[in-house]
Amino acid sequence: MSEKKPMLTAAQALDFLLSAVRPITETETVATLEANGRVLAQAQTSQLNVPPMDxxxxxxxxxxxxxxxxxxxxxxxxxxxxxxxxxxxxxxxxxxxxxxxxxxxxxxxxxxxxxxxxxxxxxxxxxxxxxxxxxxxRTGEDIRAGSTILPAGTRLRAQELGLAASVGLAALPVLRRPRVAVFFTGDELAMPGEPLKPGAIYNSNRFTLRGLLENLGCDITDFGIVPDSLDATRATLREAAVGHDL
CATH class of the missing domain: 2.170.190.11 (Molybdopterin biosynthesis moea protein, domain 3.)
Incomplete structure (x- = not known):
């Protein structure tokens, strides 16, 4: 009989996961109006003074x-x-x-x-x-032409978008969104709005996890509820591994 390996602690599990993380380097250009929540790929400098005149x-x-x-x-x-x-x-x-x-x-x-x-x-x-x-x-009292207004790696919020617009930046280079696949296992799971059968519970984790990922700016593929079997879990993992970062 093979000896069971001890379970990882939460800290060990987190270290293991983080060791596999690789930064996203692919970039795209999006309209400044559509850049809320994105991560800036390159530092941005102002080409003009703000205000542009006294x-x-x-x-x-x-x-x-x-x-x-x-x-x-x-x-x-x-x-x-x-x-x-x-x-x-x-x-x-x-x-x-x-x-x-x-x-x-x-x-x-x-x-x-x-x-x-x-x-x-x-x-x-x-x-x-x-x-x-x-x-x-005075001219340039707020921002001087040639000065850096947003460093690379900035997560763009409303105030950063307003700053970019104030110097005339209509589009911004941003990192591609992380692509994340999610699925949920358990024959006991039901979706809100469905009748709750004896022994079943509602799949609240789906809403919590998707909300957290959306707040982080991820592109999500939701594979839904997967039957509670090893074969079904393996098949979904194989499918989810294609084209996703996580």
């Missing part, structure tokens, strides 16, 4: 600091600059009505928030003494 952080008035030294300056509002439009050079003694995100016009060196101004007709009274650069977000 712009305003506030709704208010773009001014020349030298025109506002009194703390109670009256300036003619010469132009209106919404976000997405380019204003004209700002002349001395004038102000530009400007809205959050809009490009700072040439000649302006500060923005005064609208709460510190009073408008009467086409004249604005600036009741504040601004400092150079006040409420101006």
């Amino acid at each position: 712009n305003t952080q506030m709704d208010g008035y773009a001014v020349r600091v030298t025109d506002c030294a009194s703390g109670n300056a009256e300036l003619r509002v010469a132009q209106r600059i919404p976000a997405g439009q380019v204003g004209q050079p700002l002349e001395a003694g004038t102000a530009a009505r400007i809205f959050t995100g809009a490009m700072i016009p040439e000649g302006a060196d500060a923005v005064v928030m609208q709460e510190q101004c009073e408008l009467s007709g086409d004249v604005v009274t600036v009741r504040h003494t601004p400092q150079p650069g006040e409420w101006i977000r």
Whole structure:
């Protein structure tokens, strides 16, 4: 009679499984909109500055600091600059009505928030003494062109996708998803929604395991419930071993 081998401990079994793991190296390119949960294959750098131009952080008035030294300056509002439009050079003694995100016009060196101004007709009274650069977000202040924004190996979440989109990346190189085959053995297993026969239980493991694998970003092939026999188990293992990583 052959001597039974001692059972592996949980730690030994885990070490054995991990020793057989090989990293996936195959890559594919997917649209950034479809890349949530994927693993980035190559580091990504920004080809542009963010913001790409000096712009305003506030709704208010773009001014020349030298025109506002009194703390109670009256300036003619010469132009209106919404976000997405380019204003004209700002002349001395004038102000530009400007809205959050809009490009700072040439000649302006500060923005005064609208709460510190009073408008009467086409004249604005600036009741504040601004400092150079006040409420101006400078070119490249958030991201510099040429800088790495996402290292290789990053699992892409909503915030990483937004970052990639902010520098114009419409597609991203990602690792192929792991291909995992699952099946469940036991003549006592039934699926939820089926009548539960005497001695049977519902196959809750199927839902738990599939949910865990989906959360990890795996492509799953589900072979369902396999009859409780050695031959059926072996046959399913042979079939599952083809084209799957696990």
